[in-house]
Amino acid sequence: MSLFRKSLASLGIGSARVDTLVHQDVLIPGGNLQVEIQIHGGKVSQQIDNIDLYLCCHYREEVESSRGDNQHRKETITQVCKLAEWSLPYAFEIQANEERQFSATLELPFNTPITIGDAKVWLETHLDIPMAVDPKDKDRLTVRPDPLMDGVFTALELAGLRIRQVECEAAKNFALPFVQEFEFVPVSGPYHGRWRELEIVAYRDEQALQLWFEVDRRQNGFSGMLSSLLGRGELKRYLELPTGMHPQQAGEMVLEFLDQHT
Structure with missing residues (x-):
């Protein structure tokens, strides 16, 4: 196995990648989110220590800012909130060009924002690969009122x-x-x-x-x-x-x- 290929994979080039498929078109706060996680091997074999998922959203916050003139002003910035996180205890080695699939059922928190107006909710999937850039996938979700x-x-x-x-x-x-x-x-x-x-x-x-x-x-x-x-x-x-x-x-x-x- 080429040491050069290993080095590239550690930088994310030719590394394994992850795709997450969400089985529901519409989600309800407090309900279940069913996902299928597809992992595609890269050009070299790599150890996967964990599959981590994060449910995230944006929110706005007013903060004080100073522009160097000793005057404090308020400005609105966009923050990211992790509504929930899950760690799937799957540790394995994925070979070059190998494909693996895992299914999971996740419970949405009751206060997951409803995605109308400017509200956005998404699911991030990360592969925990030692000594390498973690591959990740991001999927927008549609959430409707209970x-x-x-x-x-x-x-x-x-x-x-x-x-x-x-x-x-x-x-x-x-x-x-x-x-x-x-x-x-x-x-x-x-x-x-x-x-x-x-x-x-x-x-x-x-x-x-x-x-x-x-x-x-x-x-x-x-x-x-x-x-x-x-x-x-x-x-x-x-x-x-x-x-x-x-x-x-x-x-x-x-x-x-x-x-x-x-």
């Missing part, structure tokens, strides 16, 4: 509200460093003319769907304010829906809550 959240969205849409923007924003006092904000605008129905926009933050665990609301009646708007209010504990419009509730009932309860508290 039935309870879908019931809330359906009720809001029937009441004349439309989603205008969805963003993952940095927030404190949560298990994750961010929350996902849904911004709605009334285009018809009972809230048209009363509100400028409605912001909702949702946080889910095994027992309940937690919702925070902020209503804006002003003309200048407050986009992105909800996550900062959560961090300061100033938000009072809070509703908790048990996970066993019927989706239609959840939507009706949200509308009733908004009518009573706005």
